[in-house]
Amino acid sequence: MKAWIIEEQKPVEKYPLKLVEIPDPHPGPGQIRIKVVACGVCRTDAHIAEGDLPLHKRPVVPGHEIVGIVDEIGEGVKRFKIGDRAGVTWLNYACGTCKYCRAGKENICENAKFTGWDVDGGYAEYHVVDERFALHLPEDRSFEELAPWMCPGVAGYRAFKLTGLSKGQKLGLYGFGPSATYILQVAKHLGIEVFVITRSEKNKEAAMKLGADWVGGYEDKLPVKLDGSILFPPVGKLVAFALSQLDKGGRLVLGPVTMTPVVIDDYDLLWHERHIVSLANVSREDGKEFIEIASKIDIKMDIEVFPFEGAPEALIKTRHSKQRGTAVLKIVET
Ligand SMILES: [Zn+2]
Ligand SMILES: [Zn+2]
The missing domain is CATH 3.40.50.720 (NAD(P)-binding Rossmann-like Domain)
Incomplete structure (x- = not known):
């Protein structure tokens, strides 16, 4: 698949994003594969690209405002089926057993994994995630509109x-x-x-x-x-x-x-x-509740859509708050 990676951290103007071809990921047991339709561009992506946050894996595919369609499911998957819409936020995984998780604070889990930082994110054609950490999305909104729901929302x-x-x-x-x-x-x-x-x-x-x-x-x-x-x-x-x-x-x-x-x-x-x-990170409950409430109201956001190839420009604009509203990469034409 095509993916944007960060291998070397440097100022966004020096193009830390590199477009590469990497093997298609496939879901393991309990995981789903999402064909990424759109991915929002966040200021945090620029912090990872520039080195304000250390790299947790090298290279890494950034992007934690992932929305798309489930196109492969692993063994035992129950919450999603092929063809469903799915979204992924910053919280990609929490252990469920540490003292924070047990206290209902998975957003500060000791073993948390974050999308586009600890695991590859959504500046790519596919994303694989534990089905328990993917969110169901409404059918009556466009993917461009839904992508920023995943982080700023x-x-x-x-x-x-x-x-x-x-x-x-x-x-x-x-x-x-x-x-x-x-x-x-x-x-x-x-x-x-x-x-x-x-x-x-x-x-x-x-x-x-x-x-x-x-x-x-x-x-x-x-x-x-x-x-x-x-x-x-x-x-x-x-x-x-x-x-x-x-x-x-x-x-x-x-x-x-x-x-x-x-x-x-x-x-x-x-x-x-x-x-x-x-405020530190987000939980699945936050995701579910926000989607529920945002679905009920005609929630508005100005969105500047960039083609997949436009990721470096989108990141530069976002880094300097020059984007219109919020920036979204359109990965697949639908
Ligand atoms: Zn974000
Ligand atoms: Zn935990």
Whole structure:
């Protein structure tokens, strides 16, 4: 099969992605093979390509927003049959036996394997995965539309769940990329008021269009205190800023994988049972729940589709947030 691999980590402009021909993978017992129709391009792929994250296997096929059609099944497979739609997120495998898995926290499993990092991902014609870690997908959406559900959708949904908010409460979103775009729509659907804080005029407009209750910049004064908020920019000094806008008992969720130094020099910012929690990976439950809720609402996302050969360009654009909405590779014409 044709696949894009990363063998040597370097800046995306120096083309760390290499197009190669590798043997077609086949499913073992309990596994399914997905003919990849589309795969979303994530900022994390750029982190792996450039070396911000170490390579866990070399070479590796990146890509963890996989959607396609099951075209081969291994012995004993029960949840999928040939011809079914299937999706794969960042969580490719969790052991089910470590203390985190036993506590229902497979997203921080000690033996977890991540798609496009520990195992080959979706910048390829086929992907093989344990059927228990594949998700069923709705039939009435295009594959291009479904691909970003697998990462910005599911991870955004987990971040939202971590705020613990429910109907009538107030949510703040700092930064308005693809994840926040999905969260805003889910939160509005659930009757939550949403306040969007972003620098970009383009994003302010997009948030207004999608029904945000208030949109402003970091310098603008919020009209209310927030019951929960999610911070996306990896800028540590914004943590104290976001805390200062949080109501008593509120929860601040930190989205980034890495951040510049975080300094909270005033205990008042934490006093009155304010919480801070970071988002780490996703679970299968997050995937199932997000797909269920996104299927019910006419969830919107601006998508820039690239042909399979356009992967290097898609990665460069994503690395510098120059893509329109979110970037998706179309692997197979359907
Ligand atoms: Zn991702
Ligand atoms: Zn585990």
